[in-house]
Each structure stands twice: as structure tokens, then as C-alpha cells.
Amino acid sequence: MQELLNPAGVAQLIENLGAAICSDSDISSTHKHELAFIGIRRRGEIVAARVADYLSRRGWPNILLGKLDITMYRDDVIGMRPITIPIGTEMNFRIDDRPVILFDDVLHTGRSVRAALDALVDFGRPRFIRLAVLIDREGREYPVRADFAGRRLQTLPESFVRVHLSPTDPADAVFLDPPAPARPLDSVGSTHGAGS
Amino acid sequence: MTSAVEQRGSAAVTAVSSAEQKTWCRPHLLGLEDLSRDEIMILLDTALALQEVSTRSIKKVPALRGKVVANLFFEDSTRTRTSFRLAAQRMSADVMDFFVATSSVSKGETLADTARNIEAMGVDAIVIRHRSSGAPHSLAKQVKCSIINAGDGSHEHPTQALLDMFTMREHFLPQGRTIADLHVAIVGDVANSRVARSNIWALTRLGAKVTLVGPTTLCPDSFAGFGVNVVHSLDDVLPHVDVVNMLRVQFERLTSAAFPSVREYSRFFGMNEQRLSRCREDVLVLHPGPMNRGLEISSAVADGPNSAILRQVSNGLAVRMAVLYLCIGAASFTSRNTPSNP
Numbered sequence: 189m190q191e192l193l194n195p196a197g198v199a200q201l202i203e204n205l206g207a208a209i210c211s212d213s214d215i216s217s218t219h220k221h222e223l224a225f226i227g228i229r230r231r232g233e234i235v236a237a238r239v240a241d242y243l244s245r246r247g248w249p250n251i252l253l254g255k256l257d258i259t260m261y262r263d264d265v266i267g268m269r270p271i272t273i274p275i276g277t278e279m280n281f282r283i284d285d286r287p288v289i290l291f292d293d294v295l296h297t298g299r300s301v302r303a304a305l306d307a308l309v310d311f312g313r314p315r316f317i318r319l320a321v322l323i324d325r326e327g328r329e330y331p332v333r334a335d336f337a338g339r340r341l342q343t344l345p346e347s348f349v350r351v352h353l354s355p356t357d358p359a360d361a362v363f364l365d366p367p368a369p370a371r372p373l374d375s376v377g378s379t380h381g382a383g384s
Numbered sequence: 385m386t387s388a389v390e391q392r393g394s395a396a397v398t399a400v401s402s403a404e405q406k407t408w409c410r411p412h413l414l415g416l417e418d419l420s421r422d423e424i425m426i427l428l429d430t431a432l433a434l435q436e437v438s439t440r441s442i443k444k445v446p447a448l449r450g451k452v453v454a455n456l457f458f459e460d461s462t463r464t465r466t467s468f469r470l471a472a473q474r475m476s477a478d479v480m481d482f483f484v485a486t487s488s489v490s491k492g493e494t495l496a497d498t499a500r501n502i503e504a505m506g507v508d509a510i511v512i513r514h515r516s517s518g519a520p521h522s523l524a525k526q527v528k529c530s531i532i533n534a535g536d537g538s539h540e541h542p543t544q545a546l547l548d549m550f551t552m553r554e555h556f557l558p559q560g561r562t563i564a565d566l567h568v569a570i571v572g573d574v575a576n577s578r579v580a581r582s583n584i585w586a587l588t589r590l591g592a593k594v595t596l597v598g599p600t601t602l603c604p605d606s607f608a609g610f611g612v613n614v615v616h617s618l619d620d621v622l623p624h625v626d627v628v629n630m631l632r633v634q635f636e637r638l639t640s641a642a643f644p645s646v647r648e649y650s651r652f653f654g655m656n657e658q659r660l661s662r663c664r665e666d667v668l669v670l671h672p673g674p675m676n677r678g679l680e681i682s683s684a685v686a687d688g689p690n691s692a693i694l695r696q697v698s699n700g701l702a703v704r705m706a707v708l709y710l711c712i713g714a715a716s717f718t719s720r721n722t723p724s725n726p
Contacts, residue, residue: 257433260445260475260709267716271408271709273426276433310442 189350190367192341198353198360201322201338202235206242208336209289209320219287219315226254226283228304229275231293234353235322239291254279256290261303277307284312289336293351295321298332323362325349344368411715412524412531413707415540416586424586428550430706431699437474438701448477451508451712455481456499457534458514463673463697464534464543468511471704477712480507495519496526503527508712512536517578528719530711538576543707544672545582547700549590551692552627554699555668561626564591569621571596572631572653572680573642574603579672580631584610597621598631598653601642618653622662629670630655630681646679656682660690668692 193201210216215223225240227233233255240251259265259274290304301319308317324337327345343349343364350363406422408430416424437445453472457465465481472479482502493501499510509530512520517537524531535541549563556566568587574580574596584607587594594612596603608614615621622628633649643649655669669681669691677683686693 259433260437260447265447266451266713267720270717271713273406273408273430274433275429277436306446310440310444312441 189363189365191361192349192364193362195360198322198351198362201362202238202242205235205320205322205336205338206239206246209239209243210246212336215287215289215318220251221249222286224252224254224281224283224286224288224314225291226256226279226288226308227291228300229255229257229277230356231351231353232256232291234356235293235320236289236291239320252281252286254281254283256304256307258300258303258307261307263299263303277311279311282312283308283314285315286312288314288317290317290319292319292321293353294323294325294349295319295332295334295337296325296327296349298328298330301332302330322351323349408710409714409718411711411718412520412533413542413711414520414524414531414533416542416545416582416589417540419586419589421589424546424549424589427546427703427706427710428553430710431546431550431702434474434705434709435699435702437705438698444474444476446476447709448472448475448508448712451475451477451716452506453477453479453509453511453708453712454502454507455479455534456484456502456510456512457482458484458495458512458519459535461513461534463700464513465511467697467700468532468534468543468704468708471701472708474701475705475708477508477708480505495523499523499527503529508715509708528715530715532707532711535578538578538581540582540585541578541672542582542586543700543703544579545586546707547696547703548579548583548629548670548672549586550699550703551670551696552668554695555666555692556626559666562590563587566626567593567595567624568627568629569595569597569618569625570629570631571618571655572598572602573633574598574607574631576602576634577631579629583629584612588612595621595625599643599649618655618659619662622659622667623664625667626664627668627670628655628663629672632672632674633676633680650679654678654680654682655685657684657688660685660688663690666690670696673697 225236227236237253240253255278257275257277259272318335320336321334322338324334324340325343347368348365350365352361354360406426408426437443455465455468469479502510507529509532511532511534513534514536517539519536520531520533533540533542570580570583584594588611596607596612596614597618600616603614605614667690669685671681671693675681675686
């Protein structure tokens with residue numbers, strides 16, 4: 189595996205993501221008092237918590253945090269691969285009419301996000317759902333795009349981008365497996381209006 | 385394995401575990417005797433993760449969409465059959481109920497033929513209850529679909545024992561106590577009880593201390609060979625246990641006078657308020673149901689603060705959702721990846 193980012197690099201991506209959300213005038217002016225961040229378990233929940241902490245240090249009000257287990261909603265949950273043991277959803281608030289930002293570590297095929305959207309709407313009817321990811325890489329199979337990204341990467345289709353985040357992993361890092369040239373498409377920020 | 389924590393009474397529930405590091409490969413759940421500690425923990429952790437589904441406004445997940453579960457009950461059952469039915473529906477499976485009294489079984493069809501015919505309709509799992517011990521094991525060798533044992537004779541009732549342990553875990557984990565820290569008394573008609581046997585296998589596998597209590601006719605000393613204590617005085621045991629699991633006196637399985645009278649049984653082995661006062665303050669009282677009120681358990685105890693009998697029923701739903709998910713999932717993956725079944 190080739191290390192693309194060390195802990196400082198990952199911290200920069202979190203800041204990029206937080207800054208992108210801050211710069212969204214709709215969210216920062218209208219919705220920041222009602223926001224809920226919901227992370228796809230496990231690493232999306234860590235990204236959500238860290239971005240919420242970033243915003244809190246910049247004076248934003250406390251943001252509700254939820255953890256979403258999408259196991260039961262995946263399109264390959266039965267038959268396609270060995271059984272996945274679910275870990276459960278943790279969301280101690282109602283999402284009806286609430287602005288929601290959904291977090292994941294890597295956006296690749298879009299299948300996890302599709303499952304997450306199906307799971308989320310079983311809990312209620314949010315006012316809107318935006319998508320924030322630490323790394324937005326190419327390879328979409330479903331029509332999904334990120335609203336906010338820490339970094340966008342161009343990679344070979346067969347490559348895996350592996351994000352490590354503590355405490356789920358020993359240390360923060362981003363790896364490319366197998367090693368190959370990975371070129372940032374653009375560095376940071378909101379991807380509103382960008383094609384995918 | 386990391387334990388799980390539940391938060392009750394909220395819009396959604398917490399479930400944290402490290403069980404995702406383990407794997408589940410069994411297409412059938414025939415009993416708990418052969419299960420490893422990790423497999424039992426996977427079942428309990430999966431049930432915990434699925435428990436919150438029943439707290440949502442939309443009480444359903446799509447995991448088993450397109451799968452078919454058949455309930456094949458050769459013995460009377462209300463809660464187990466309906467619990468399996470609802471569990472399958474919560475997982476989005478379709479459910480068929482076969483009523484033996486009105487089926488071809490009453491015309492002399494064999495169990496294997498009945499099961500093969502049901503399977504030929506495209507069934508993915510058969511949930512079977514049968515008066516003969518070993519019937520589910522026999523079926524598992526004759527059909528390709530998942531077989532889930534919902535009680536076979538006096539042999540095993542795995543989902544009942546799992547929901548018993550799930551309820552113990554739910555009660556004691558907030559105190560930082562795992563199953564291994566518990567002393568569990570199983571009281572009553574042990575000899576005829578499939579619930580007792582499944583509990584014995586699983587509780588001892590998880591490290592709990594188990595004491596069987598009952599008259600010698602219903603609780604023979606030979607059970608000590610299973611790695612449990614066997615005693616015949618309930619009053620001596622009560623002050624020392626964390627859980628009292630009261631078994632139903634199974635009049636339908638008693639072949640001779642196992643005890644002189646109902647009144648005498650109740651006097652020596654019935655759980656009542658006086659006996660409850662001898663227990664630890666936070667003792668958990670369980671009963672698999674249906675209860676013989678006034679015989680093995682008094683109404684005051686059954687409906688009192690130490691009773692978790694209705695929690696057992698609620699938890700049974702999550703446990704059965706987990707069993708169906710894991711077994712059908714494992715069977716589907718195996719079937720898809722077996723060369724003879726492209």
C-alpha cells in the first residue's frame with residue numbers, strides 16, 4: 189500500500205470539508221442551528237464527528253450527530269458476499285424536517301450512499317440531505333455526487349483508496365492499494381455544480 | 385469481544401460491537417450445542433443491532449426482500465410462530481404458515497416429503513417445530529434451504545435460549561456485568577425441557593455458572609455431566625443467583641407422576657413473593673411461557689418489577705430477525721458460490 193496522506197494530511201482534509209460547509213451560505217446562514225450530521229458507520233461517523241468539532245471551534249452551535257448502519261440496505265447484503273454482521277444505527281433524534289448532511293470516508297461507486305439514503309428515509313423525512321465525503325474518487329456506478337469533498341482523486345479503476353481513522357484504525361492515513369499514480373483533480377471544497 | 389450497549393426509550397438505539405470482525409457461515413440453526421462462543425456472540429450482537437428496527441416508525445428493513453420463510457409447526461405454538469412470522473416480515477421476507485392439522489401431513493405424508501414440497505415452492509428457510517427430537521437435523525440433510533429449529537421434542541429450542549441470554553445481557557450489561565459474570569438458576573421440569581438444554585449449552589459456553597433446580601424426578605443428578613450444578617432445594621439456591629429462569633411444567637410431556645401433586649410442586653419449586661424476598665434485590669426472573677400461573681410462578685412475581693417476561697417476548701423478535709438474516713444470508717452465499725449451483 190502506498191501512503192497518500194499522513195495524519196497531518198488527513199487533518200487538512202477535515203479542515204477542507206469543514207471550510208466547504210462553512211462557505212455554503214445556505215447552510216451557514218439558514219440551517220446551522222438545526223443541522224444533523226449523520227455518518228455512515230464506521231469511518232463516516234468519525235468524519236462527521238471531526239467536522240462537527242471543527243465547526244464547533246468556529247462558534248457553530250452544537251450539531252446533532254448520528255451513526256447510520258447501512259448493512260441491511262446494501263444491494264449485496266444477501267448472496268453476493270459473506271454475511272456482514274450489522275453494528276446498529278445510533279440516532280437519538282428525529283430527522284423529520286431537519287437539514288441533514290450525510291458523511292462517508294470515500295465516495296466511489298455510489299452504492300453505499302444509495303443504501304444510506306434508503307436507510308435514512310426509513311427514519312423520517314429530512315428537509316434535505318447533502319453529501320460530504322473525505323475523498324471523492326472516480327468510478328461512479330450510481331448517479332450520486334458529493335456536495336462537499338475534502339479532496340477529489342483520479343485513480344485507476346482497480347485501485348482501492350483506503351482511509352484509516354482513529355480510533356477505528358491505529359492512526360489516521362490515506363492509502364492507495366495497489367500503489368499507483370493518483371492525481372488530485374481539484375483540491376478541496378464544495379462540489380456544487382461540478383459534474384461527476 | 386466488545387460488549388454491546390443499548391439505550392432504551394429513545395427514537396433509536398445504540399448498538400456497538402466488534403462482532404463484525406467475526407464470520408457467520410451456518411445456513412441452519414439446529415441447536416446451540418455445536419455453536420462456538422463467537423457464533424453465539426454474533427447472534428446476540430446481530431440481534432442487538434436489529435433491535436432498533438422495531439422502534440422506528442417504519443419497522444422494516446429490506447435485507448430479506450424476495451426471500452420466503454415457511455413456518456412448519458407440528459406442535460402448538462402461539463408466540464414462537466407469530467414471533468418468527470413478524471421477524472421475517474420485519475426483514476421484508478414473505479412468510480407462509482403451514483398448519484399441520486389441515487395439511488397433507490394429516491393424510492400420512494412424511495416429514496421429508498412435506499419439507500421437499502415446501503422447498504419446491506421456492507422457500508429459502510423452513511422454521512420447524514416438531515415433537516421428535518432431531519427432526520430439524522434430519523430435515524437439514526434432505527433439503528437445500530435453511531432449517532431453523534423452533535423446538536424439537538425435549539432436545540433444543542435455540543431461539544428461546546438466545547432471547548433468554550439477550551434479556552440477561554440487556555439487564556446486566558449497564559452494570560458492567562457480562563454473561564460470564566452471572567449465576568443462573570434454571571428451575572423446574574429440566575428433564576423435559578428443550579429450553580433448559582439450549583440454555584445449558586449456551587450459558588456454559590459463554591462462561592456463566594448454571595445451577596439446575598428441581599425434584600429428582602424432573603431434575604436428575606445426571607445433568608451434572610453437562611458442567612452444571614444440580615440441586616433439589618430452591619430455597620438454598622435463591623440467595624446466590626443473579627437470574628432465575630422458571631421452566632413451565634410440561635404436562636403434555638410428563639409420562640408418569642413426576643411429583644405427588646400440583647400443590648406440592650408449587651410449595652417446593654414455585655416462585656412466589658416469599659421466595660423472591662430471599663433473592664438478591666436485582667434478581668432477574670425469566671419464564672419462557674406460556675406460564676402456569678400459581679404453579680411454577682405466582683402472578684405477583686410474574687407481573688412484578690423483577691420479571692422480564694414481556695421483555696423476553698420483545699427481545700425474541702430481534703433474536704429471530706438475526707437468526708433469519710444470518711442463516712438465509714449464509715445459505716444464499718454458499719449456494720451462489722457452489723459450482724454445482726451456478
